[in-house]
Amino acid sequence: MTDPAWRYHRRVTSRPAVSLAQRKRQLVVDELTEAAFRLLTAQGFDAVTVDEIAADAGVSKRTFFRYFASKEDVIVRFLADLGTGIAAGLAARPAAEPPSAALRHAVSVPLAACGEHGDRALRAVQLILRTPALHARFLERQADWREELSAELARRQGRDPATDLYPRLAAGMALTAFGAVLERWSDSDGAADPAALTAEAFAVLAPALDAP
Amino acid sequence: MTDPAWRYHRRVTSRPAVSLAQRKRQLVVDELTEAAFRLLTAQGFDAVTVDEIAADAGVSKRTFFRYFASKEDVIVRFLADLGTGIAAGLAARPAAEPPSAALRHAVSVPLAACGEHGDRALRAVQLILRTPALHARFLERQADWREELSAELARRQGRDPATDLYPRLAAGMALTAFGAVLERWSDSDGAADPAALTAEAFAVLAPALDAP
DNA sequence: CCGTTCGTGTCACTCGGTGTCAAGACGCTA
DNA sequence: TAGCGTCTTGACACCGAGTGACACGAACGG
Numbered sequence: 465m466t467d468p469a470w471r472y473h474r475r476v477t478s479r480p481a482v483s484l485a486q487r488k489r490q491l492v493v494d495e496l497t498e499a500a501f502r503l504l505t506a507q508g509f510d511a512v513t514v515d516e517i518a519a520d521a522g523v524s525k526r527t528f529f530r531y532f533a534s535k536e537d538v539i540v541r542f543l544a545d546l547g548t549g550i551a552a553g554l555a556a557r558p559a560a561e562p563p564s565a566a567l568r569h570a571v572s573v574p575l576a577a578c579g580e581h582g583d584r585a586l587r588a589v590q591l592i593l594r595t596p597a598l599h600a601r602f603l604e605r606q607a608d609w610r611e612e613l614s615a616e617l618a619r620r621q622g623r624d625p626a627t628d629l630y631p632r633l634a635a636g637m638a639l640t641a642f643g644a645v646l647e648r649w650s651d652s653d654g655a656a657d658p659a660a661l662t663a664e665a666f667a668v669l670a671p672a673l674d675a676p
Numbered sequence: 677m678t679d680p681a682w683r684y685h686r687r688v689t690s691r692p693a694v695s696l697a698q699r700k701r702q703l704v705v706d707e708l709t710e711a712a713f714r715l716l717t718a719q720g721f722d723a724v725t726v727d728e729i730a731a732d733a734g735v736s737k738r739t740f741f742r743y744f745a746s747k748e749d750v751i752v753r754f755l756a757d758l759g760t761g762i763a764a765g766l767a768a769r770p771a772a773e774p775p776s777a778a779l780r781h782a783v784s785v786p787l788a789a790c791g792e793h794g795d796r797a798l799r800a801v802q803l804i805l806r807t808p809a810l811h812a813r814f815l816e817r818q819a820d821w822r823e824e825l826s827a828e829l830a831r832r833q834g835r836d837p838a839t840d841l842y843p844r845l846a847a848g849m850a851l852t853a854f855g856a857v858l859e860r861w862s863d864s865d866g867a868a869d870p871a872a873l874t875a876e877a878f879a880v881l882a883p884a885l886d887a888p
Numbered sequence: 889c890c891g892t893t894c895g896t897g898t899c900a901c902t903c904g905g906t907g908t909c910a911a912g913a914c915g916c917t918a
Numbered sequence: 919t920a921g922c923g924t925c926t927t928g929a930c931a932c933c934g935a936g937t938g939a940c941a942c943g944a945a946c947g948g
Contacts, residue, residue, distance in 0.1 A: 485913095485914075485915095485925075485926080488926085489926090513902090513903065513904085514903080514904065514905085515903085523927080523928085524927075524928050524929075525904090525905090525928095526905095526906090526927080526928065526929080526930095527926085527927065527928075529904090529905060529906075530926085530927085533905095534904080534905080535903095535904070535905095596816060599816060599819065600812040600813060600815060600816045601812060603812060603815035603816065603819070604808060604811060604812045604815065607811070607815070629856055629860075629873070629876055629877050629880060630880055632856045632859075633849075633852055633853065633856055633877060633880050633881065636848075636849075636852030636853075636855065636856065637845075637848075637849055637852060637881075637884075640845055640848030640849060640852060641845065641848075643848065644841055644844045644845055644848065647844070648841075661841070664841055665841050665845060668841060668842055668845050668884060668887070669845065669849075669884050670884070671883035671884045671887045672849075672880060672881050672882070672883045672884030672885070673884070675880070675883045697894075697895080697945075697946095700895085701895085704895095725933090725934060725935085726934080726935065726936085727934085735896080735897090736896070736897050736898080737897095737935090737936090738896075738897065738898080738899095738936095738937090739895080739896060739897075741935090741936065741937080742895080742896085745936095746935080746936080747934095747935070747936095
């Protein structure tokens, strides 16, 4: 799950690039995720038990918890994985770029990934935003992203995060924008353009983000 | 719990101002909250069961859940109740006041209440910020506050929340400041001054909050 | 004094989540 | 090909959060 790209590797030598065991593990992950999505989106989060998801995927409940930390994890990971690269995305931006533009690009990475996945990502977002338990877990993840973003911002601008509130606030603002865009996108059933919404949101935040 | 002021009413006629049943209920709430605080702060959130809290307060587990929706609720409610008035606090500010100042005052209300409760509030905040399960629930509450704040901001400025991102973003910024202040206050073991931190945070946000 | 209402404890149950263990599949080596 | 260690799995037992049902007793109203 950490690097989905492996799935497209092809065996070129007598030894496979990825082991059989790895492929089997990925197969189970996919099957479980698929089953969870189908059942949860159809019947609601609370109406489906972990046993049902596991049975639908053809494994035991115990095995489910060997792959996912919690019932929420199956769904949240879908988005959460997208956000892990957010701080790295910021680090990749040129140092001369103003914070508002750099942060906008960093946040656009997971947002763009959302758009690509199309229907699956949209349903995940809608399910998360409408289910309190999932929403809570998602916010927890966002708090982790905020720490990373904050640290990277402090490094980038040579600020001391222990005394200076700016990095923490700027990271929070960027994620506020992220959340707002996700909400609009979800409410519009995918009709709204995430990139346009992001630009609009950062236009509002820019005066504070780029203040001297 | 919705109106703690009743506790200070005194009986002036032959009929008590509040019924015996009400006072008994409040007594149970206090006892349960007290027990939860003592046990959870001493041993950690996961190391204490609801049965233990209930037994310590002299009631059954079933009764605990008649007063609190979940184990997290006992602690989170402590802060959550403070935040319910945030939107009302904003509504009470003069219409001519710039958003940054109005929001700062609105957010200061629960923050000031924190300072008054002294040690109890500090321990609650520290427990919440250090316990993932509690943190998640707290963030959920904050999301509720954000909706209220957002609606009140839209009303206040005559903006349409369906098309205009500003109210949603401004509310998010205010709560980002709130969270940052809480974090600093918690990390400093109560040494930092919430009011000063709040002023500092809103100085950063003001350019975006008050932009034309 | 009696019927009603309300709060409570007990019991039984569901479900999320974990520890343990034995059995099977795989890879390596002789 | 037989044997051996490693990894994954399912089965089972178990804990704790949370809920529904019911019966009991105390307070309230007539």
